[in-house]
Amino acid sequence: MPTILGQNQYGKAENRVVKITRDGATHHIKDLNVSVALSGDMDDVHYNGSNANVLPTDTTKNTVFAFAKEHGIESAEQFGVHLARHFVTSQDPIHRARIRIEEYAWERIETSGEAKHSFVRKGQETRLTQVTYDGESWEVVSGLKDLTVMNSTDSEFWGYVKDRYTTLKEAYDRILATSVSSRWRFNWTDDAREMPDWDASYARVRQHMLRAFAETYSLSLQQTLYQMGSRVIEECAEVDEIRFSLPNSHHFLVDLEAFGLKNENEVYFASDRPYGLIEATVLRDGCEPRIPVDLTNL
C-alpha cells in the first residue's frame, strides 16, 4: 500500500449551548460554543469504513448538552476538563480529546424594577479556551480574539532598513491600533495540583494586556507586543507562555493640503487591506514553547 494514514481527529464542532442558572428570581447565564475533537484507534474507519471504534459526532454533541446539566458550567475551562476527561476515560479507542470553547459575555440590562433575568450581549472580545487531555496530563490554552484597541499618540516608527523598494516615510507621532488575538498556556497540567481560578485568571490577563498596551511608548508594534506578553507572564504566575497575532490596523493621516487645510494629527483614513501582521511568542524563561506558531481559530 503506497499511502498511509497520518494524524487524524473528529468530533462535533460548534455546539451552541446556553445555560441558565436560577438563583431565585436572579438568573445567571453562560453562553458557549463548544467543539469536540477526538483521536485514537481510528485506522479502520479510514481504511475500510468500519465504524466499530467510532463514537458518533452526534453523541459528542449530546454529551455537551447533557454535561451542561450534570456538571453545570463553572467556567469554560472547567467545562472543557469535564468533557475531555469523559471521552478519554469512557471510551477505550479514544486516546486524546481536545475541547475548544468560545465564550460570549453578557451583562445585565438595568431596569427600574426587580427584573434580574434580562441581558444584553457585551459584544467586545470573544473569550477562548482549548483543553487537551491524553489520559495522563492536561494542556490548557486560553485566549481571546477581536479585542480592538488604539493609542492615538505615543507611537513612532523610524530607523528601519531601507532597500530599493522602500518608500515609507518615517513617523514620529502616529496612531497605533490593532485587534488583539492572543493565546496563553497555563502551567497546570496535573490532576494532583489545584486548578487555577480560571475566571479570575482571565480577568487578570486581560487587564494587564490592556494596560501594557496603553502604557507603552511604542517605537514599533513588536515592542508593544513584547511588553504586553512579558507583563502577563510577570503578573500571572499560572501562565508560562503567551502568543499574539497583531494586525497593524493602519490609520493613515489624510493629506489635506490640496484643500488648503493643515492636518495636525487629527483626521485619519482607517484602511482595511493590506495590513502589517506582527506575531510573536513570549515565554517564561526556561519554559518550552507549545502554542502553535499559526494561531488557529477556535
Add this chain to the structure above:
Amino acid sequence: MPTILGQNQYGKAENRVVKITRDGATHHIKDLNVSVALSGDMDDVHYNGSNANVLPTDTTKNTVFAFAKEHGIESAEQFGVHLARHFVTSQDPIHRARIRIEEYAWERIETSGEAKHSFVRKGQETRLTQVTYDGESWEVVSGLKDLTVMNSTDSEFWGYVKDRYTTLKEAYDRILATSVSSRWRFNWTDDAREMPDWDASYARVRQHMLRAFAETYSLSLQQTLYQMGSRVIEECAEVDEIRFSLPNSHHFLVDLEAFGLKNENEVYFASDRPYGLIEATVLRDGCEPRIPVDLTNL
C-alpha cells in the same frame, strides 16, 4: 427609445474616517463609516457617458475627510447635515444628497498612569444615521443594529392558529432573544427649528428600548416589539416613527430525558437558521410612515 432611466444615485460608499480631538493630554475619538449618495440631473451620463454633470465619487470621498477637519465631528447626525447641505447647495446638478453613517463606539482603557489617549472598542451595537436633504427640508433617520438581548424567562407563546402543518408545542416559559435592528425618524425637518441634541437623544432611545424589552412580560415577540416602539415614542418627543426588524433567535430547550436527566429550563441549544423574523413600525398617532418597510443596511 423603448427604455428610460428611472431613479438613480451615486457616490462614494464606506469612507472610514477617524477623528482625534486633543484636549491637552486628553484625547477624544470619533470613528465613522460614511457613505454618500447623490441624485440630480444625471440623464446624460447614463444615456451617453457624458460626465459634465458628474462630481466624481473620489471628490465626495475627499470632501468627507476635509469636512472632518473643517467642521469637526460633533455627532454623526450633525456631520451628515454638513455634508448633505454642501453637495446640494454647491453643485447645481445635485438636487438631493443622502449621507449614511455607521458609528463605532470606543471607551477608555483604565491605566495606572495619566494616559488619556488609549481606547478599546466597545463592540456592542453599531450606531447608524441617514441624513437626506433636497435643498428644502431634512429627513434624519437614526438607528442601531446588532444589539443582542435576551430574557431568560417571562416569555410565553400559545393560543395561536393551528393548521394542517402545525406541529409546534405551546410554551409557557421560554427564552426570548433577539438581535435588535431599529431605525427611528426625527420630526426635525426644518433649518428654522433647533436641532435635537443628537447624542442625548440616542442614549435616551437606546435606554428606553432596552428597558421596555426587559420589563415586558411577553406573550409574543410582536407584543414586545410594540412595547419597545411605543415606549420610545412616548419618552422621546423628537421621534415620530420607529421600525424594528427582530429575528426571533430561537433557544430550544434540549430534551435530556433519554439520558435520565430532567431539563428544568436550564440547558438550551442556540439555533442559527431558520429564525422567526418579526418586523413592524410604531408611529406617533397622526404621523405618516416614511421609514422603508425593508430596512436597508447603512
Add this chain to the structure above:
Amino acid sequence: MPTILGQNQYGKAENRVVKITRDGATHHIKDLNVSVALSGDMDDVHYNGSNANVLPTDTTKNTVFAFAKEHGIESAEQFGVHLARHFVTSQDPIHRARIRIEEYAWERIETSGEAKHSFVRKGQETRLTQVTYDGESWEVVSGLKDLTVMNSTDSEFWGYVKDRYTTLKEAYDRILATSVSSRWRFNWTDDAREMPDWDASYARVRQHMLRAFAETYSLSLQQTLYQMGSRVIEECAEVDEIRFSLPNSHHFLVDLEAFGLKNENEVYFASDRPYGLIEATVLRDGCEPRIPVDLTNL
C-alpha cells in the same frame, strides 16, 4: 393612545431546503433558502399579545418543507407562487404573503463511471426571487447578487466636474470591475395569463447582462449600467423594470516609478474600501417603477 401600529410582517426566514429528484440513477438537485413574510389582521398580537390570528412561524417553516414534497420545486419562482397562494387563500387573517428565495447552483462532477448523483456547487452568483401575492395580483421580482465582472480595458473616465475638493486625475484606459447586484420585475401579474418560463428567462437576462457589460466601451460606470439594463429590457419581453447596485471595485494602477519600473497598465492594486456605488433603475417606456430604490437582501 399616543402611538399606533404601522406596517408589519412576520414569518420564518432562511429555511434551507434541498430537494433531490431521482430519475432512475440520475439525480437532480434544487438548493433553496426560503424566507416567508406574512401580513394581515395582526393588530391584536402587537397591542395585547393575543396570538389568535397568528399562524406560527414554525408552521410556515413546516409548510416550506411539505410543499417541496407536495409540489416539487420546478423553479424558485414557481415554488414561491405555490407558497404565497397557500398562505393567503388558506388563512383568513393573512392578506399578503411575500416569499423570498435564494437559489444556489450546482453542476455535476465528471467521473469515469456512471455516477449521476455527485455534484459540486457552482459558487458563482446567487439567484434570487421575491414573489408577493395579495389575493388578487402577483408581483415577481427576480435577481442575482455577487456576480463579479471585469473589463481590463475599454473604460475611460474624464470630463467630470472639478470643485475645490477634486484631486482625481482623468483616466483614458482603466480597469472597470464590479460585483453585480440586480433585481428585475416581471410583467406577469395575473393568474389568467400564462407564467413565463422562469428558468429560461433567468438564463436570458443573465446572458444579456454579461454581454452588455463586455461589449460596452465605457465612459462611466453609469453608462455601462444603463446599457446592461436597456439590453435586458429590449431582449426580454417578460421584464418591464430592472435595477442595479454596482460598486465600482477600484483597481488602482500601482506607481512603480520609484523602483525604476514602468507600469503600462499591467499591475493593479485591488482596493476594498471606499468604493464608488452606482445605482439606477431602467424601465420599459411607459411602465411605472416598483422596485425599491434601496435593494434589500433576500
Add this chain to the structure above:
Amino acid sequence: MPTILGQNQYGKAENRVVKITRDGATHHIKDLNVSVALSGDMDDVHYNGSNANVLPTDTTKNTVFAFAKEHGIESAEQFGVHLARHFVTSQDPIHRARIRIEEYAWERIETSGEAKHSFVRKGQETRLTQVTYDGESWEVVSGLKDLTVMNSTDSEFWGYVKDRYTTLKEAYDRILATSVSSRWRFNWTDDAREMPDWDASYARVRQHMLRAFAETYSLSLQQTLYQMGSRVIEECAEVDEIRFSLPNSHHFLVDLEAFGLKNENEVYFASDRPYGLIEATVLRDGCEPRIPVDLTNL
C-alpha cells in the same frame, strides 16, 4: 529577565494584486492575495524597539507589486518562490520567508464580438499556496478551500459505538456533503531539481480529489476522506502528503409524516451548526508529515 522572546514573524498581509497581460487584443488575468511573513534577527525590535534590522512591512508590500512587473505571475507558486528568495537573499537579518497566496479564478465572458478583455469571476474554490524558504531548502504547500460537494446517495452510517448519550439512528441512504479544505505538500525542496508544473499539478490534484469523492461508496466520511487523499498521492508523483478538514454538512431528512406525506429521500433540511468535523493526513508511505494538524487560513 524572567521572560524571553520565542518564535516571531512579521510582514504585510493581504496584498491584493491583479496582473493583466496583453497578448495583442487578448488579455490574461492573474488575481492574487499575497501575504508576507519574515523571520530572523529580530530580538532588538521586540526588546527595545530598535528597527535597525526591520525591513518595513510597507516595503514588503511594494516588493509584491514591483515583482508582479519584474517577474510576472506565471503561477502563484512560482511568484511565491521569487518573493521568498528575494527577502532571504537580499537582507542579512532575514533568515526565513513565508509567502502565502490566495488565487481567485476568472473565466472569459462569451460575447458576439471580438472582445477578449472581459471576465467573470469563477467563484468556486479559492486556490492556495504557501512557499517557505530558509536560504537552503524550499517547502511548498498548496491547497484549496470552499469547494462544496455533495453525493445525494451511496452514503451510509451504521455499526458505530453506542454509549449512554447515543441517540442517533443508523442511516443506510443519506446525503454526504462537505466543503473541502485541503493542503498538499510537494516533494520539490531543492533548487537543483526542476520545479513541478504548478498549474498542471493543481488541475490534476483537484480532478482526482473530486472524482474520488464521487466514486467512493461511503460508509463514513473518514473513509471518503482517505480515498480522496490516497487517490491524490497515487496519481500525483509530485505530492507526498495531503491533509483535509471536512465538515460533515448535515442534510437532515425532514419528517413529513405528521402531514400525511412520505419523504422517500427527497426533502432535506440543510443545517448550519453544529457539524461533524473530520480531519486527517494521508501520506506517501515512508514520508514524514509536515503539514500542521490544524490547517490555518492563508
